[in-house]
Amino acid sequence: MRNKTKHDISVTKLAKQLMAIDDQLTGCMHCGLCQAVCPVYGVTAKEADVSRGKIVLLENLAYEILKDVDGVGERLDRCLLCGSCQTNCPSGVNTIDIFLHARRLVTEYKGLSKIKKIVFRFILPRPKLMSFFVAFSSRFQRLFMFKANKKMGTFKVPVLQPFVGKRHFPHLENKSFSAKFGNINTSAGSSNIKVAFFPGCVPDKLFVKVSNATMKVFEKHEVGVFMPDNLVCCGIPNLVSGDHVSFKRLVKTNLNLLKQSEFDYLISPCATCASNIKENWLRFKKYFTHDEQQQIDELHAKTMDITEFLTDVLKIDFKLSPQKNGNIRKVTYHDSCHLKKTLGVFAQPRQILKNLSGLEFVEMPEADSCCGSGGSFTLTQHDLANKIGQRKRNNIVSVQPDIVATACPACMLQLMDMLSQNGDNVEVKHVVELYADSL
Ligand code: SF4
Numbered sequence: 001m002r003n004k005t006k007h008d009i010s011v012t013k014l015a016k017q018l019m020a021i022d023d024q025l026t027g028c029m030h031c032g033l034c035q036a037v038c039p040v041y042g043v044t045a046k047e048a049d050v051s052r053g054k055i056v057l058l059e060n061l062a063y064e065i066l067k068d069v070d071g072v073g074e075r076l077d078r079c080l081l082c083g084s085c086q087t088n089c090p091s092g093v094n095t096i097d098i099f100l101h102a103r104r105l106v107t108e109y110k111g112l113s114k115i116k117k118i119v120f121r122f123i124l125p126r127p128k129l130m131s132f133f134v135a136f137s138s139r140f141q142r143l144f145m146f147k148a149n150k151k152m153g154t155f156k157v158p159v160l161q162p163f164v165g166k167r168h169f170p171h172l173e174n175k176s177f178s179a180k181f182g183n184i185n186t187s188a189g190s191s192n193i194k195v196a197f198f199p200g201c202v203p204d205k206l207f208v209k210v211s212n213a214t215m216k217v218f219e220k221h222e223v224g225v226f227m228p229d230n231l232v233c234c235g236i237p238n239l240v241s242g243d244h245v246s247f248k249r250l251v252k253t254n255l256n257l258l259k260q261s262e263f264d265y266l267i268s269p270c271a272t273c274a275s276n277i278k279e280n281w282l283r284f285k286k287y288f289t290h291d292e293q294q295q296i297d298e299l300h301a302k303t304m305d306i307t308e309f310l311t312d313v314l315k316i317d318f319k320l321s322p323q324k325n326g327n328i329r330k331v332t333y334h335d336s337c338h339l340k341k342t343l344g345v346f347a348q349p350r351q352i353l354k355n356l357s358g359l360e361f362v363e364m365p366e367a368d369s370c371c372g373s374g375g376s377f378t379l380t381q382h383d384l385a386n387k388i389g390q391r392k393r394n395n396i397v398s399v400q401p402d403i404v405a406t407a408c409p410a411c412m413l414q415l416m417d418m419l420s421q422n423g424d425n426v427e428v429k430h431v432v433e434l435y436a437d438s439l
């Protein structure tokens, strides 16, 4: 009798799991309307890169995986999971659901690369190790980070070039937000509202100023804050790489920590974290225990992006923010895909920017087109990410702003990189920073 290999076992699983997306695939009428909105297709003009092309591939997924699993993985990876195709699909095909399930099937069949295994299963579940690494690297950053664009204060990191290309980065903070504050648990003041604060990895470790600004706003409006020590990544990098083993582990850790206190809302200044907690944890909730499923349902109802919280829950009148002396600064706004296309939030950040004193709001062309970030997309598809990002950069500078604001720290990294590489001088800020600056 033939020995069972890893792939024999996975083929059986594969056949069962294919049924999960089969019904959804049949919804696609192959009309091709997704071509007009797909940022990847906009750059490559290749049918294989657009949603319709991927759906055709997935219709024969079992055969394709057996024939060339690496090829299938590569084609699926050429997608930002931006949701533009889903938002504009006349047949209502849930492309994000299809692509996430398909990536899972491919990863389960093919296995995870060594580097991803280390990052997803060893580093991401250890936030203290990540904070230590940030603090350690910040001490020696002068040795390996070199000024790239003096006007924007960005740096290049030649030692990381094999992994991140020639990207420009902000400087490293000497302490992560969570290392500075540890466990936070304050009572609600006059607002009578208590929130769970989920900063997300980037605002916690890199853009600490975004977390500080969010806390300042909570304090100003007397909102009680609960942030348990040791919150881990929301699991989005794991999920988009199809590694459900580590995705589940991270979600379970966070669920355990979040049940230690009552709160009315879960708020994040990271649109990617907020959309992942609200939509993807729910999407895959059947893989969790009964109690965890209940908690996931509650979090789905309570999770909100910070700009939505400020406008729709606290109902702040931003016109009342203190008048600023000095020049009026021109600000434009980039819609993060996760915020606009997944969470439907686009009017709220504009409401804030249009009403803050000292700012003149100007809409850029194609404000809601993807910036090319897409998390690990910038690392695995660097050339594509650069081309998509260059179009975004051109749209930004066409309105000659002093500031480009957004509500997703992953977009902030990409915008900063693209503007810096072009030698521009445009400040990249989170909307909540601009409000906190006004207080
Ligand atoms: S995914 Fe939607 S828009 Fe794209 S080809 Fe299918 S039906 Fe048309």
Ligand code: SF4
Binding pocket: 037, 038, 039, 040, 041, 049, 050, 051, 078, 079, 080, 081, 082, 083, 084, 085, 086, 095
């Ligand atoms: S999710 Fe975005 S990048 Fe991926 S196929 Fe759809 S429109 Fe294109």
